[in-house]
Amino acid sequence: GDSVTQMEGPVTLSEEAFLTINCTYTATGYPSLFWYVQYPGEGLQLLLKATKADDKGSNKGFEATYRKETTSFHLEKGSVQVSDSAVYFCALSQNSGTYKYIFGTGTRLKVLA
């Protein structure tokens, strides 16, 4: 079945450092890919998405490119801030049939001032 694999956390960075969180997937067909962020005590917020190969999703300085050849959707940000500290989830969803998300295990990011 479909699956999503994320890099283990926690990831600890200094403010203004470059961030990469790796995400790879296994899926049939051409799923949509998502990054969600969860702040303490909150639900998940959509950060960015891409619906087809080579699409680049971007939001709030975060970017991720849908790479079908490597089945990857790595999250990047050029300069992180303390306020980016949260848990980040990679997810996929098939675009037809059953509508449900397959989530990765989440990667906790801690940014130090």
Added chain:
Amino acid sequence: KAGVTQTPRYLIKTRGQQVTLSCSPISGHRSVSWYQQTPGQGLQFLFEYFSETQRNKGNFPGRFSGRQFSNSRSEMNVSTLELGDSALYLCASSSIDRSGGYTFGSGTRLTVV
């Protein structure tokens, strides 16, 4: 516009009791899905409702059930609570064309003692 509203935010129940959680989706969203989030299992799909019909169900025992009303509001019920049911229960709604992905509520934190 108002987001996805889940009530209550926190619940403490005793083993063997039952519980009902409520979710009001974004206005106009007819698809409502439920997820269970635990530290050990991560985010797991419970079920999805669309136009008052359950379209898909995850791999959970029959103690977990749900329903959706004509105004798209949804409830989920867990009967005969077990300690392992302690989790954050997240509701998510989406538009019919799925184009915006899910919008999640802040969740209901259920603790079973």
